[in-house]
Amino acid sequence: MPDSLHVLRRTRLYMDTVVDIQAVHDDSLSLQEAELHIQQAFEMFRQVELACSRFDADSELSIACRCIQQPVPLSPYLFEPLRFAIQLAEATEGLFDPCIGSTLIKQGFDRHYLTGERMAADSVNTSATYRDLILDEADRTLYIHQPLLVDLGAAAKGFAIDLAARQLQNLHGFLVNAGGDLYAGGRDHRDQPWAAGIQHPEIADELIHLCLLEDEALCTSGSYERRSRNIPGNHHIIRPDTMRSPQDLVSISLKAPYAMMADAFSTAAFLYGPDKGAAWIEAMGLTALFVTGQLDIINIGGF
Known part of the structure; x- marks a missing residue:
């Protein structure tokens, strides 16, 4: 066990949940350096939320969903979780489908957690499926066949946790907890x-x-x-x-x-x-x- 381990803990609100990060570091890392790692980890949550939120009309996902039958370039913050979701949809033969967004809205899951504003889904097709999404791996673009609404709630938060974990991987240990979904890296302050x-x-x-x-x-x-x-x-x-x-x-x-x-x-x-x-x-x-x-x-x- 290292001679001296310190714990730095910070909490923020992202993606409709409380994100709690604990960073364990020894004396080789200053408090300021540990703080910087945590801030960089929180930045990953911010970037993924900006890219993947279906509640924000200005998010990258919302803008892409309004561009029907034309290729739209995607940032890695949206492309990677969307690719993963489509692959899982294919593996489960559509039982898991990221195009469930309009159904979620119609069943009452339509309120932005920060503003309280409600979404409308009148212009989208509830029969749309993941097969209406075409990702071009080479150009990293998305082509949508018909009006639909993508929901990445089952992939984007996990993706943000993973990106945050990468920012903390040089620490003795860390815990990224986003509303009970978490990644535990290394060991805690007791070296356990x-x-x-x-x-x-x-x-x-x-x-x-x-x-x-x-x-x-x-x-x-x-x-x-x-x-x-x-x-x-x-x-x-x-x-x-x-x-x-x-x-x-x-x-x-x-x-x-x-x-x-x-x-x-x-x-x-x-x-x-x-x-x-x-x-x-x-x-x-x-x-x-x-x-x-x-x-x-x-x-x-x-x-």
Whole structure:
């Protein structure tokens, strides 16, 4: 264990969630240098939000979605999570689909977390799918066939966490926690693996499970925080084929080498349901914790 470890902790609000960063450094790094690493990490969240927000009419994503049948160049902050989301849509045969945005708005997920302003989706087609999105890998452009609304909520936050982690990788250890989705790098101030709690779905401020992390991500997809205002029983995880939310599980917490994978794959597994979701996760060589509607805990892949 190093002779002396120090913890610097900062919190900001980005992407509709509280982002908490803890940086552990030894005496070889000054307080000012550690502070700079944290500020650079927060800047990654700002850049991804500017690029990927579906609530901001001036975001790069919103502007691109208004450019129908013409190639639009994309920055890496939008291109990378969008490419990942499309690849996952292809892998799940459309069960996970980033073009679910207009459906989310129609079901009441339409309010900007900062301004309270509501979005309208009257001009977009709820039948549009990821197949209406054409990414050109060489030119890094997006071509959209028909009016639609892309939602990258299951990929963009994880992507921001991963970019933030890269800004902190030279520290002894760090924890980037964005509303319970997190990446734990290195070790904590006691030179131990990071302890991460999984929120109890029904009891506020209580944990249903505690696990240890070191150089890996943990993300949770759940039905208990965001409920539809317009469709009774629905939450923000919606199957494109039925326009209904799966009800067999209340949460899936998934470990992965990086947060964008953990974030998106936990959502896809939730859409698959308990049996197929568990088989899919195990086939990927990943581990997860399922919580059923009766609050039973199922460990997948030796979580």
